[in-house]
Amino acid sequence: MNAVLKPLRPRGANANPSFAPRRIASAAATFAISASLLALAACGNPGASAQNGQMPPPEVGVVEIAAQSYEHTIRLPGRVSAFEVSEVRPQIGGIVRARNFREGATVRAGQVLYEIDAGPARADLAAADAAAASARARFERYQSLIDINAISRQEFDDARAAADQATAAANSARISVGYSRVTAPIGGIIGASSVTPGALATPSQPEPFAVIQQIDRVYVDMTRSSSELLALRDRSGLAGGRASVRLIMPDGSYHPVTGELQFSDVTVNESTGTVTLRALFRNPNHTLLPGMFVNAEVSQGVQENAILAPQQGVTRNARGEATALIVNAEGMVEQRVLETGPTAGDRWVVLSGLNPGDKLIVEGTQRVQPGAPATAVPVTPTEQTSIELRGRQNG
Incomplete structure (x- = not known):
């Protein structure tokens, strides 16, 4: 006898045909509630937010601004000239x-x-000596004649003058013989x-036969406009003191000896409106040669508590204003408009816009915008030498 298989049907209440859709709807509701609870937990946990695809604030390299001493200098072109010059003639x-x-x-x-051949000069000297001897002898004879009134007073005076004149001519000829040996002045x-x-x-x-120059000490002559000279007097004490000057050699190195500003000319050049300044330098190794072109840095005084900002952290906006980005105390990026002065090595002298303690962004500025959060990472600035902390303004 053949058996016939029939599908099993649920017993009792589960035999209702609508059981399957209700079971699916219940599972979907349970999943929605679980997803909502997970979302609320993620909002209260930043780590979970990062694990769910949200990026943390970008890291930026910052330099903390600090006040420091800074020497104002002005750079002027100049020419070296010898301390003493003599032409041998x-x-x-x-x-x-x-x-x-x-x-x-x-x-x-x-x-x-x-x-120089002294023969002609010696011959002239001999002739001058003979003429002087003759004039003196005549004068001596006239001295005995004037006592007895054998000659007039006029003849006696003429004889005395002739003797003096002949003696002077002999002395001149003797000097000319000495000039045959040309000596160094x-x-x-x-x-x-x-x-x-x-x-x-x-x-x-x-x-001239030759030129002798004394270069153990040398002068450096510079020019400056008359209006800027007034500011230089006020800031460097040029009117009453001696401003220090440093020289930059043609190869870019610094002359090892610091000089002093000696004087400024009292006349303004009418065609250029400039005044000549002169500095004196010791030149023991004769590295400074007359005619050499150099740059001179004239000290204008030391400013205490100056603000220096790395140049890579300062940019220009569309209006040409200097701007910088900093990370404030709340960890937000803030833009500042700066007023800058001269440069000091690879830094700007900031007159306004930055304060000690500000964290200036010098790396990663392209990853942030003003008003956005950022993580500040200190960056060690390049070591500054004493030369780099000297501000320069080109003349």
Whole structure:
């Protein structure tokens, strides 16, 4: 006998055909309630928020602003000139017989540099001595004649004047003989010689034999507008004191010796409206040479409690104003409009807009906006040297 299989049906109350839809609806309600409870728990737990896809505030590198001492300086272009300069020129004419120095060497005052043929000068001296002797002898004879009134007083006076004149001519000829030995007027370094033995020397020749320069000390001449000079006087004490000056060499290095501002000219150049300033520097190694172009930093005084901000943290807005982003005490990004002065190395001197303790954003500014939260991470600033803490204004 064949058995027939029939689907089983629930017993009792569960035999109702509407049982399956009601069971599905109950499960959906239970899931919705659980999801709501999880959402409320996530709102009260930030860690859960991050795990559910919400990003934490971005990290930004900040430098804490601190007040510090700062030296105001002004940079001016200048030229080096020798402390003393002397052109070696002949005082008499003649043939140059010898040159007694090495070009570029150091010579002392009074050293014989050239020898000129003294023959003609000695001949003139001999003639002048003879004329002087004759004039003196005539005057002596007239002295005995005037006592007996053998000559007039006028003849006696003329004889005395002639004797004096002849003696002066002899002395002049003797000096000319001495001029045959051309000596150094000052001590210093002598340059190239423009003549060689055998050349003809003339007393009025336009070109000197050589030039001697004393460069153990040197001057640096600078120019500044008359209006800016007034501010320099007020800030540096130029009117009554000696402002210190530092030199920047052509290769960018600093001259190891600090100089002093000596004086400012009392005349303003009518065509340029500038005034010449002169500083004096010791030059023991002769690294500063006459004619060299240098930059001079003139000190204008030290400002205490100055605010210096790294340049990478300062930008310009559409109006050209200097702006900066800081992280305030609430952890929010705040934009400040700054008033800046000169630069000090890689920093700006901030006149207004920042205060000590402000956290200036120097890294990650592209990741934040004003009013948005941010996490401040301290950044170690580049070590500043004493030179970098000197403010510079170009002249």
